[in-house]
Each structure stands twice: as structure tokens, then as C-alpha cells.
């Protein structure tokens with residue numbers, strides 16, 4: 001197991017950096033760290049869209065492409081979808097994502 005750094009920028013502009021284990025999802029790491037902006041109501045079953053994040057443009061292309069079911073759920077986010085919108089439960093943390101930076105929406109509801 002490797003630990004990587006994740007930078008989560010809140011809607012108020014503050015940034016929190018986490019050290020997270022690889023192999024789990026970005027959503028799981030954020031929830032474990034008590035990040036309130038990630039609600040993750042469905043627990044990662046891809047049916048709530050309350051784990052919405054905006055990937056930093058510099059990182060977006062380094063994430064695996066969203067599958068069709070993730071793209072469909074991205075149409076149901078509370079905050080308006082942006083070009084780099086992703087669902088955090090669908091991003092598995094791997095060593096290559098060390099330093100990943102995402103922005104959190106102001107609301108998930």
C-alpha cells in the first residue's frame with residue numbers, strides 16, 4: 001500500500017491536503033477524512049451523484065475516462081456540471097495520482 005497526497009479545494013477557496021492509501025476511491029478517502037462537501041449518500045454505488053468533484057484541469061486528463069454510467073449520473077449533480085466534473089467514487093487512487101487536486105462544489109443537494 002502506498003500513500004498519496006490529495007488536495008481538496010473547498011468552495012470557499014481553502015484547501016485541505018490529505019494523505020490517502022492507494023486502492024480506495026477518492027470518495028472513500030474524503031469521507032474517511034471528514035470532508036463534509038462529499039456526501040456520498042449511496043456509499044459508492046453510483047446512484048446518488050453526491051460525490052461530485054471538479055478535477056483540476058491539469059489533472060483531468062490523467063484520470064481514467066468516465067464510463068457511460070458515471071457520465072449519466074453526472075447529469076444529476078446538484079452543482080452545475082463542468083468540463084472536468086467527475087464522481088469521486090469512480091476515481092480509484094493509484095500512485096500516479098499523487099498530488100491530485102480537485103475542487104469541491106458548494107453543494108451536493
Ligand code: FES
Nearest residue numbers: 042044048049089
Ligand atoms: S457516492 Fe453515490 S454516486 Fe458516488
